[in-house]
Amino acid sequence: MHNSGISIWFFIGTLLTIYGAMILGYGIFELVVGRTANVILANLHAPVWWGGMLLALGLFYGIRFRPGRNG
Amino acid sequence: MQMLGLVPASIAAGSPSAVAAVLALSAPSLAHLSPLDIAVIAIYFVMVIWIGFYLKSKANTSEEFFMAGREMTAWIAGLSFVSANLGSLELMGWAGSAYQYGILAAHWYWVGAIPAMLFLGMVMMPFYYVCKTHSVPGYLKLRYGQGASVVAAFSFAFMTVLMSGVNMFAMAEVMKVVLGWDMNFSIIVSSLAVAAYVALGGLRSAIFNEVLQFVLIWGGALLVPILGLIETGGWNGLKARIAHNISTGVVAPGDYTHMWRSMGHFADNPMGIHWTGIVFGLGFAISFGYWTTDFLVVQRVLAANSLRSARMAPVIGSFFKMAVPFIVILPGLLGLVVLQNANGSQMQLVGENVVKDCARNASDTGLATPSVCSAGLQTTAVLPATQKAVLSGTGDVQLHSYNEVLPLMLVRYCSPGLLGLGITALIAGFMSGMAGNVSAFSAVWTYDIYQPLINKRAKDEHYVAVGRWATILGVVISIGAAYLVMNAAGIMDYVQALFSFFISPLLGAVLMGMFWKRATKAGGFWGLLIGTLTSIGLWAWVKVDPAALRYVALSPDAKDMAENMYRALWSVSVCAIVVFVVSMFGKARPVAELNGLVYGATKLPEEEPVPFYKNEYFWMILAIVCFLALNIYFW
Numbered sequence: 001m002h003n004s005g006i007s008i009w010f011f012i013g014t015l016l017t018i019y020g021a022m023i024l025g026y027g028i029f030e031l032v033v034g035r036t037a038n039v040i041l042a043n044l045h046a047p048v049w050w051g052g053m054l055l056a057l058g059l060f061y062g063i064r065f066r067p068g069r070n071g
Numbered sequence: 072m073q074m075l076g077l078v079p080a081s082i083a084a085g086s087p088s089a090v091a092a093v094l095a096l097s098a099p100s101l102a103h104l105s106p107l108d109i110a111v112i113a114i115y116f117v118m119v120i121w122i123g124f125y126l127k128s129k130a131n132t133s134e135e136f137f138m139a140g141r142e143m144t145a146w147i148a149g150l151s152f153v154s155a156n157l158g159s160l161e162l163m164g165w166a167g168s169a170y171q172y173g174i175l176a177a178h179w180y181w182v183g184a185i186p187a188m189l190f191l192g193m194v195m196m197p198f199y200y201v202c203k204t205h206s207v208p209g210y211l212k213l214r215y216g217q218g219a220s221v222v223a224a225f226s227f228a229f230m231t232v233l234m235s236g237v238n239m240f241a242m243a244e245v246m247k248v249v250l251g252w253d254m255n256f257s258i259i260v261s262s263l264a265v266a267a268y269v270a271l272g273g274l275r276s277a278i279f280n281e282v283l284q285f286v287l288i289w290g291g292a293l294l295v296p297i298l299g300l301i302e303t304g305g306w307n308g309l310k311a312r313i314a315h316n317i318s319t320g321v322v323a324p325g326d327y328t329h330m331w332r333s334m335g336h337f338a339d340n341p342m343g344i345h346w347t348g349i350v351f352g353l354g355f356a357i358s359f360g361y362w363t364t365d366f367l368v369v370q371r372v373l374a375a376n377s378l379r380s381a382r383m384a385p386v387i388g389s390f391f392k393m394a395v396p397f398i399v400i401l402p403g404l405l406g407l408v409v410l411q412n413a414n415g416s417q418m419q420l421v422g423e424n425v426v427k428d429c430a431r432n433a434s435d436t437g438l439a440t441p442s443v444c445s446a447g448l449q450t451t452a453v454l455p456a457t458q459k460a461v462l463s464g465t466g467d468v469q470l471h472s473y474n475e476v477l478p479l480m481l482v483r484y485c486s487p488g489l490l491g492l493g494i495t496a497l498i499a500g501f502m503s504g505m506a507g508n509v510s511a512f513s514a515v516w517t518y519d520i521y522q523p524l525i526n527k528r529a530k531d532e533h534y535v536a537v538g539r540w541a542t543i544l545g546v547v548i549s550i551g552a553a554y555l556v557m558n559a560a561g562i563m564d565y566v567q568a569l570f571s572f573f574i575s576p577l578l579g580a581v582l583m584g585m586f587w588k589r590a591t592k593a594g595g596f597w598g599l600l601i602g603t604l605t606s607i608g609l610w611a612w613v614k615v616d617p618a619a620l621r622y623v624a625l626s627p628d629a630k631d632m633a634e635n636m637y638r639a640l641w642s643v644s645v646c647a648i649v650v651f652v653v654s655m656f657g658k659a660r661p662v663a664e665l666n667g668l669v670y671g672a673t674k675l676p677e678e679e680p681v682p683f684y685k686n687e688y689f690w691m692i693l694a695i696v697c698f699l700a701l702n703i704y705f706w
Contacts, residue, residue, distance in 0.1 A: 006125065008147060008279045012286050015118050019111060019290070023488040026107055030486070037486035040409075041298050047486055050294055 006067050013061030020055025023047050100251030101475065102482045108491025115287070115495045116264055119280050119502070123268030126276045133534045136273035137205060137514045138374050145380035147282055149387030151371040153395075154281035157288060158504030160241050162399055162497065166480075167473030169403025170420055172341050173327030174705055176403065177396040181330075182354040184392050185698045187362035189691055191372070192385035195363050197675050198585050199373060200381045202667040206373075206511075207366040207581070208519040214584040214668050215595030217523060222599055223580075224519035226573040227366060228512055232545050235508035236552020242501035243553065249478045250494065258553055261498070265505045266546040269513070270539045274374060277510040281371075284499035285391075291489075291496025292398040295477075298484040299405035312408040321417045322407050323452040330705045336628075343630030352636025356643045360578035367511045379678050382687045389694045393701060399477075406476040410483065414460065414467040418479075419453045423472045429461055437464030509545040516541040572610070575639040576602025579646025586670045587654075588662060594654035602646025609638045 027047030036042035104112075130136040143151070168176040204210045208227060212220035242261060243254040268276045303309040316322040325341055326333045333339045334346035362368060362385075375381035410418035428447035432439040441462055448458045460468035471479060481493040517538045526533070580599045583590045612619045613634060621627040624637040665672035683689045 005129065008282050011118065011122055011279065012283055015114070015283065016286070016290065018114055019488075019492060022107060022111065023492065026486070026488045039486050040483050041302060042486065044298070044301070046294060046298065046484070047489055050489060054290060 007065040009061045009065040010067060013058050013063070013065060016054050016058030017062050018058070020051050020053070020058050023051030024055050025051070027051050100247075101249045101471075101478050102490060102494070104250065104491060104494070105487035107487040108494065111488060111491030112495050112498065115499065116260075118283070119264055119268050122279050122283070123271040123276050126272030126279065129275060130271070130273035131532075131535065133517075133531050133538065135275065136535045136538050137517065139273065139275035139278055141374055142275075142376050143278060143371075143374045143380070143384075144376060145383035145387055147278060148372050148375040148380060148384035150285050150391065151278040151281040151374075152368055152384055153388040153391045154285035154288075154503050155368050155371055155507035156504075157285065157395065158238060158500050160238055160245075160501070160504070162288070162292070162500055163245065163474050163477045165399045166403040166406075166477040167420075167475070169400040170406045170476045171403075171473050173325060173404065174330055174396075174400060175333075175340060175342055175344075177330060177400045177705070178349055178353060180392055180396050180400070181698060181701060182349060183358045184362060185389050185694065186354060187358040188385040188389040188392065189694060190359065191363045191369070192382045192389075192687065193691055195581075195585060196372060196381045196385065197378060198668060198670070198673065199369065200375070200378050201673060201675060204373070205518045206515050207364055207369055207577070208515055210668075211580065211584070211595065211599075212519070212523075214665075215580070215590075216592040218592070218596040219580060219599050220519060221524070222596070222603075223573075223577060224515050226603070228515050228520060230573060231367065231508045231512045231515070232548040233552050235505050235512075235545065235549035237556055238501065238504050238508070239549055240553040240556040242498075242505075243557075245478075245497070245501075248475065249497075254557070258550060261502055261505065262546050262550055265502055265509060266543055269506050269510050270542040273538065274370065274510050274514070277506045278371060278374060280506060281503045284496075284503040287492070287499045288496045289398065291492040291494075291499075292402075292477075292481075294489060295480045295484055295493070296397055296401040296405065299402060299409060299480065302409055303405065309404060309408065313404070316408055316417065320452070320454060321419060327404060327407065328705070330702060332706065337626045337630075337633065338628045342632055343628055344633045344636070345626065345629075348624070348629075348633045348636040352633070352640045356575050356578065356639035357636060359582075360574040360639065360643065364577045364581050365574060366515060367507050370511050370514060371507075377678075378676060379681075379687060383690065386687055386690045386694055390697070393694075393697055402480045403476050406480055410476070410479055412457070412460075412468045416457060416460075416468065418471070419451070419457060420471050420473045420476060421448075421451045421453060423474070425451055426470045426472045429470050431464070438462065505549070509542050509549065512545040513538045513541040516545075572603055572606040572642075575606060575643040576646040579643040580650060583647055583650040583654075584669070587651075588665055588669050588672055589654050589659045590650055591654040591657035591659055593657050594650040594652075597653045598646045598650035601649045602642045605645040606638055606642035609641060 024047065027045055027049075030036050030047065031045065036045075129140070132140075134140055165176050165179060199207075199210060202210060202213055204213060206224075208220045208224035211223050239258055239262060240254075243252075243257040246252040246257040247254050268280060272279070300306065300309065303312055310328050313322060313327050317324055323341075331346065334344065334349060337343050337345050372381050372384045375384050406418075406420065408417075410420075412418050425444075425447040428440070429444035430439050431437065438444050438461075441464070445458075445462055448461065453461070457468055461470060478497075481490060485493050517534055521537055521541075522529075522534065529537075576599050579602050580595050583598065584595055609623050613623055618627075620629055620634060623641070624634045626633075629637070662672045667673050
């Protein structure tokens with residue numbers, strides 16, 4: 001799929017990067033202001049590590065399958 | 072409205088955005104979205120439309136539009152194959168079933184899918200792929216002629232758009248319950264998005280979006296079982312807490328964590344199923360019928376770029392299918408022990424009918440019909456104290472149905488952004504199911520109905536245009552079906568039963584055609600027809616006389632699910648027998664004509680040798696080992 005234009009993995013990478021950045025950003029905001037959302041296990045700061053994981057995965061796929069680079 | 076004390080308070084902004092205000096109506100809902108959640112959902116819609124527009128230029132010929140140019144890698148075809156089946160109805164419904172019946176629900180993901188997927192990839196796919204058919208009815212045409220193909224094409228096209236409508240209605244209802252969204256809004260927005268990206272980019276666009284949706288479903292839903300297991304202290308902690316809840320009467324008695332131990336008799340398990348029904352009815356008749364002959368899923372694999380990719384795709388898909396219970400069944404089981412009411416007591420979910428019986432009045436000041444609610448609660452395992460709290464109508468304890476367990480778990484653990492991702496996963500699941508239906512409808516309508524019966528000799532561009540219009544027509548009919556179901560809810564059960572009538576006989580006809588050279592054109596046609604009529608007849612017999620269940624499902628203790636399994640088994644058997652008997656009285660086609668269609672008459676192309684880790688047989692064996700290990704571990 002890499003030879004016929006933009007790869008699906010690039011679209012996935014882009015979306016995960018955006019989502020990861022948004023969720024990680026929110027998680028960091030929670031840490032900075034010291035208030036967490038009213039959810040169970042909020043002390044684990046899931047937005048930070050889950051958002052960070054999505055961002056890392058998104059960046060990997062986004063860069064690895066960016067347009068113009070042969071897979 | 073804050074419910075159950077579980078709704079995440081949005082601290083990202085002081086007040087909801089204008090968009091949220093438009094979306095969120097005053098109806099009570101499980102979750103309230105923050106602007107961050109709304110942004111996550113909106114970005115998803117922008118992305119799917121972008122993909123549709125981007126791929127429009129790559130859907131100019133019929134091969135590109137209907138078969139995605141047969142350019143899909145094994146991974147893309149495999150993920151799309153699983154994703155087309157992974158609708159949100161399935162996610163939420165099976166999570167609810169896991170809450171109700173325990174880990175028995177995982178049978179639908181393991182014995183009810185894996186053997187059939189591996190059989191499709193390793194045994195059947197070469198014939199579908201080598202004969203270059205565009206569809207399953209197309210294979211029947213090559214093997215049995217026009218008659219059997221037309222029967223299969225019309226039944227598939229008709230049922231596919233009806234099912235799409237049912238799914239659309241169900242999605243709208245879920246969005247109303249979970250988010251308080253207006254049903255018309257949900258139906259129009261989702262159908263416009265699906266119509267746009269499938270009509271523009273064809274199957275390639277549908278497949279791209281399905282892979283995207285698959286990733287989102289995992290990204291949005293996997294966090295729930297991870298946090299749930301942390302809260303309960305792992306699998307052993309979960310089992311201990313379920314056992315404790317059973318001992319205190321909060322959870323109905325039963326074996327919730329073993330898959331096969333209670334399968335010895337119909338009456339021994341809450342599903343009312345015997346192991347023979349699971350193995351032969353679900354594991355063969357239903358799952359082989361669905362995974363190997365339903366064009367909705369087979370179409371994805373036909374788009375693979377080589378025979379090896381086509382064989383690998385279902386094998387790759389089988390690993391992900393095996394993993395799905397971790398995001399569907401596990402949250403259902405976790406719901407048995409972690410969900411709490413606003414007053415701190417253990418939440419007990421009930422059937423949809425009891426929730427309706429206990430609906431609050433329009434002014435939200437108490438129950439609409441307390442006596443009906445009381446009678447409904449008597450039929451459940453809800454504790455007396457909880458029943459009293461519900462009947463008091465104060466709102467401390469509100470009833471939720473089994474099917475709401477997944478959204479309830481999302482709301483329990485997911486803060487802003489993560490909740491939006493979880494809801495996006497549900498929306499993505501609905502849209503992938505709908506897109507799968509309309510893209511398959513479009514291909515079958517164009518290739519198996521329009522081309523052979525209406526316009527045989529048009530130019531290729533004409534068929535692409537017909538395909539685009541068929542996509543839009545499919546969405547329009549689906550919308551009509553959604554409103555039909557909305558106004559007569561009972562129809563939904565009939566539509567789902569109707570769909571099951573056609574799948575199992577089709578399996579009989581395809582298997583006999585693919586593995587028996589002697590099967591004739593007349594045999595295929597009559598087998599398909601009589602097999603379908605058998606299925607309809609058995610269903611009608613039990614409807615008219617419920618006592619007939621002892622004959623259809625072999626036991627008076629059997630329940631609905633068992634009846635479906637045995638009915639499927641009967642219809643596939645009758646179809647195969649009719650194909651055999653009728654064929655024995657007819658003249659078989661010369662073997663030379665069966666090349667590419669039948670086992671033993673086909674010379675499969677030789678494939679380049681590859682390292683073991685790229686070999687489909689290696690992965691198939693690994694899939695079998697994993698499948699057996701899971702069943703033994705959860706025996």
